[in-house]
Amino acid sequence: MDINGINIELDKDGYMVNPELWNEDVARAIALEEGIDEMSETHWTIVMFIRNYWLENNVVPEVRLICKEVGIGVREIFRLFTTGPARGACRVAGLPKPESCV
Numbered sequence: 001m002d003i004n005g006i007n008i009e010l011d012k013d014g015y016m017v018n019p020e021l022w023n024e025d026v027a028r029a030i031a032l033e034e035g036i037d038e039m040s041e042t043h044w045t046i047v048m049f050i051r052n053y054w055l056e057n058n059v060v061p062e063v064r065l066i067c068k069e070v071g072i073g074v075r076e077i078f079r080l081f082t083t084g085p086a087r088g089a090c091r092v093a094g095l096p097k098p099e100s101c102v
Contacts, residue, residue, distance in 0.1 A: 003029050015090070015097040022051070022094025034081065034088045043080055043092070045070050050085075051093040060090055060098040 001008045003026050009017040014033065016022060027047060031039055039047075049069055053061040063085050067074055081088030086098050 001029060011097065013097050016094045017096075019094045019096060026094060027092050030094070031092045034083055034092060036081075036088075036092070039092075040080070042070075042072065042076075046072075046077065046080065046085075046089055047093045050089055051095065054093070054095050060086070060095060 001010060003023075006021060008021055008026055008029075011017055014030075016026075016030075028039060031043070036043065046066060049066060050061060053059075053065075061069075063074060063077065066077065066085060066089075077085050077089070081092070083091075090098055
């Protein structure tokens with residue numbers, strides 16, 4: 001995937017190989033692949049929470065924690081990221097494939 005002249009390498013499952021290359025343009029491009037035409041404020045809030053949590057703890061937060069911290073329900077996350085938080089939201093956040101994602 002080429003974003004603004006930078007080659008963003010994805011693994012066989014579509015997750016970023018080098019998460020340090022992530023930026024909002026990359027997020028938007030991956031979101032399009034996930035079927036998200038436009039990132040809403042809630043999309044960004046979820047993505048930034050997941051990304052910051054991962055950067056601080058080197059692990060993806062559980063869905064319940066995302067819901068609690070962002071102030072939304074599980075159904076809302078699945079509505080926003082139809083492939084789910086472990087797949088869709090983590091991909092958009094530029095994270096490697098979560099260990100809990102089979």
